[in-house]
Amino acid sequence: MRNGISHAIDVVEAPASKIDSVDFDNLVFGNVFTDHMMECDYVDGQWQNPTIKPYGPIQLEPSAKVFHYGQAIFEGMKAFKDDEDQVWLFRPEANIDRFNKSSVRLAIPEFPKEMFLEGLETLLNLDRDWIKKGLGNSLYIRPFVIATEPGVSASPSKSYKFMIICSPAKAYYSGEVRVVFAEKFSRAANGGVGYAKAAGNYGAQFYPTNLAKEEGYQQIIWTDANTHEYLEEAGTMNIFFRVGDKLLTAPISDRILDGVTRKSVIALAEENNIPIEVRRVTVKEIVEAAKKGELKEIFGAGTAATINPIKGFGHMGEKYELPEQAESYAKFFKSKLMDIQYNRAEDKFDWRYLVEKK
Amino acid sequence: MRNGISHAIDVVEAPASKIDSVDFDNLVFGNVFTDHMMECDYVDGQWQNPTIKPYGPIQLEPSAKVFHYGQAIFEGMKAFKDDEDQVWLFRPEANIDRFNKSSVRLAIPEFPKEMFLEGLETLLNLDRDWIKKGLGNSLYIRPFVIATEPGVSASPSKSYKFMIICSPAKAYYSGEVRVVFAEKFSRAANGGVGYAKAAGNYGAQFYPTNLAKEEGYQQIIWTDANTHEYLEEAGTMNIFFRVGDKLLTAPISDRILDGVTRKSVIALAEENNIPIEVRRVTVKEIVEAAKKGELKEIFGAGTAATINPIKGFGHMGEKYELPEQAESYAKFFKSKLMDIQYNRAEDKFDWRYLVEKK
Known part of the structure; x- marks a missing residue:
């Protein structure tokens, strides 16, 4: 009480x-x-x-x-x-x-x-x-x-x-995670329920995810249903891309969940002077960055996994592997978040909530 | 057995x-x-x-x-x-x-x-x-x-x-039904589960339908999620438009349910020489037909209601009423279907299935 x-x-x-x-x-x-x-x-x-x-x-x-x-x-x-x-x-x-x-x-x-x-x-x-x-x-x-x-x-x-x-x-350790960018199936419509944690959003992803698994991917990064040109979210996680030293993530919309871990990562990036752009991220720029060796990391952010590093992705039948990062953003954010969650660091943002003994 | x-x-x-x-x-x-x-x-x-x-x-x-x-x-x-x-x-x-x-x-x-x-x-x-x-x-x-x-x-x-x-x-008598054409919310995405009778497709419609009810409409005719320019289905019914003496209905797709009543109506129209076009139907042509007095009927087709005549529709804040039809297609199809269903007419298409007494 x-x-x-x-x-x-x-x-x-x-x-x-x-x-x-x-x-x-x-x-x-x-x-x-x-x-x-x-x-x-x-x-x-x-x-x-x-x-x-x-x-x-x-x-x-x-x-x-x-x-x-x-x-x-x-x-x-x-x-x-x-x-x-x-x-x-x-x-x-x-x-x-x-x-x-x-x-x-x-x-x-x-x-x-x-x-x-x-x-x-x-x-x-x-x-x-x-x-x-x-x-x-x-x-x-x-x-x-x-x-x-x-x-x-x-x-x-x-x-x-x-x-x-x-x-x-x-x-949470789910082994090495590789993702495929959605080309045909989709998760959410404009004006639909994608931003809500509606039960039906999840069951609808099982079949396409099974198909992705048959091709060696553990998850799908959903793209917009109209053009499949924009990267949105991973269904159980929001998604971040590191190109050079810049972090990119899609803005929330009526198709994308307003993830608590996502917004915590954004706040931590800003606090730690990590350049971050919250804007529509195109499949094209990520594929090109991967080809040029500028795509350093992809990671998911969600409550279950906290931060889930992604080892590689597939698009249009091509497979891309990401290099190992010595100075990984994923590790940095995961450790920052866990320090706050486990009361090992100062809680500048007032995110921790003590469950008082009764 | x-x-x-x-x-x-x-x-x-x-x-x-x-x-x-x-x-x-x-x-x-x-x-x-x-x-x-x-x-x-x-x-x-x-x-x-x-x-x-x-x-x-x-x-x-x-x-x-x-x-x-x-x-x-x-x-x-x-x-x-x-x-x-x-x-x-x-x-x-x-x-x-x-x-x-x-x-x-x-x-x-x-x-x-x-x-x-x-x-x-x-x-x-x-x-x-x-x-x-x-x-x-x-x-x-x-x-x-x-x-x-x-x-x-x-x-x-x-x-x-x-x-x-x-x-x-x-x-099934649900009173006079008026519908609104969806302008903001949507039911299904390309590559989604709209064509399936997935439980989540229905719960997702309740909130927009509540809003429509507040404006005096009983149901929504869903449009495509990208442009809201094409009329698709009504969520629990497929939908038919009669312009002049021609019947129009949207083709099935991964967003539209392949309704059994819908395809029975199409077969009956063909059998009875009622001109029917199965093609994308634009909001624009229906609104224009309504303004010119050429839109004679709209009706829904589904198992629960069989054929559900629609009295009027709303679009962009305008309300349109449909005239009473002496020679109504809706009544014609309903009576044709029921005659087959209740074993009162010949079953040319082999649609009836006898449940043998055991």
Whole structure:
């Protein structure tokens, strides 16, 4: 409870913890969940009192609208533990604001910010032991809302379920990542839902990504759907290009997610006098820079991976490899971000948020 | 069972029917479901034996991929009862083929066609009493697949649930329908999933449709996302324009659903020597035709509504009303289609499919 507002959260503790059954050294991303979850239903035109209870299955009518019309949005956040056992969130209000922006676009009622944070903090306090110390360890937090009204008429649901589930995460290492620039498929339309974390945006990428994998790429960098001439984002990450010593990234739009890690990288670049241009980036200039040896790095920025260096890319059947960088921007930003996230450096931007022990 | 292949459908009959509690004269579309449903799980790389059992809730992990990544597709079909109590489907194989096309695009394993039809027929035979005689009465059939694998990594699910649920429907009457031509929002991108019945395509339309409703329109006719100059489809219906005595409709593409009712209308137009052009239709030509009094009708074509006449449209703040037509194409096609669906006319195209009593 902050600001004196209490939301009467109903807490039901798990009778026993399953934490001892978890192998924290060999976590697979997003596969294991903590002992508790937060749940809050929207009925009769308002969000009811939230409940925190043992993690477990939910029951829905087969006609629930989420199954038929994809009326669902989510967020990705992380909690970190410092060497003094303090638990920190990273820019949580940015995630909550975006959560509600996504909700508006999907015709889902916004969730009260205070109730979100208060519930999340209560949940994190209950599951504190699941957050492990040490650089790279974190708790991945997944808030989401689904449309629960039974009935198959194609109209907004009258009832919803808000949930937060949490999954312990290790240092994210996905092996060497190579990407292909999209030439045929696309992720988002002008005037569409690309800027929202709408569930449907992700399922739609699986098939083209499978095709890319068959050609040896792990991910796709999406281009604009009209011309495929502009590089936009990678679906689960925003994307940065280093040409010479200059950093380039696409501006946000109604097709591109306003990534929290993305805007943190931009702020850190400015603070550290790294030249950065936020503007439309053409496929042509990146391919030409690669050919001339001026393309030094590509990296993705997102909550799950923090900063994900990219080893090479493909375009029009050609494969391009990026050189190893001694002075890598990707490493620099990753280390800067983690120092702030793990309370190892000054927090000039006021990004850290302490989860007070209760 | 047809073609000698039996899929060992496990049938569990409902202990009692709830049919007597249903007011068939006052059905709201898609709100009441029959006594039984079909369910089939995909695990270990294959579809298991299907079950037909009492309609009821399903249980899923909160991390099930359908909730987070919208990996879900569906179909809409109808069953009709003729005056001799025979039950008919309308072009079911077209729906099953499209169901599997949608699945492929969403990286969902295709469902065996034989098993789909055999299960559906068994289900319809069990719930035969729910299909009422009389023009306009039908059983709306909703097959769908959802991704059920627990885990929040953004990758295709390894397990799925296929279901068919059924809802008795009355003559679809939605009041007078006026539409607005999309000027800012859009439904689908080139290279996207617009041609699939992907769950996410529908939730994404709710917010713009709410805005349209505030301006007095019930639906949106989506235009191409790049220029908003071409009229595409209405989200739950394909769309036809009658200019003079000529019928116009957009060609299917990766943004436009290959509607079964749409292609039936095209075939009926050709059979009945109604001039029809399947080509890109510009906003400009329709607005000009409306101004000159040459735009005689607009109507939607879809399974739920069959043919849905449109009374007027809005564009750039202007409202246009369509004149009442004595010789309406919409009425002509609706009556032609229903005569075939209810076994009142010869079935030249072999569209009817008899659900044999078992």
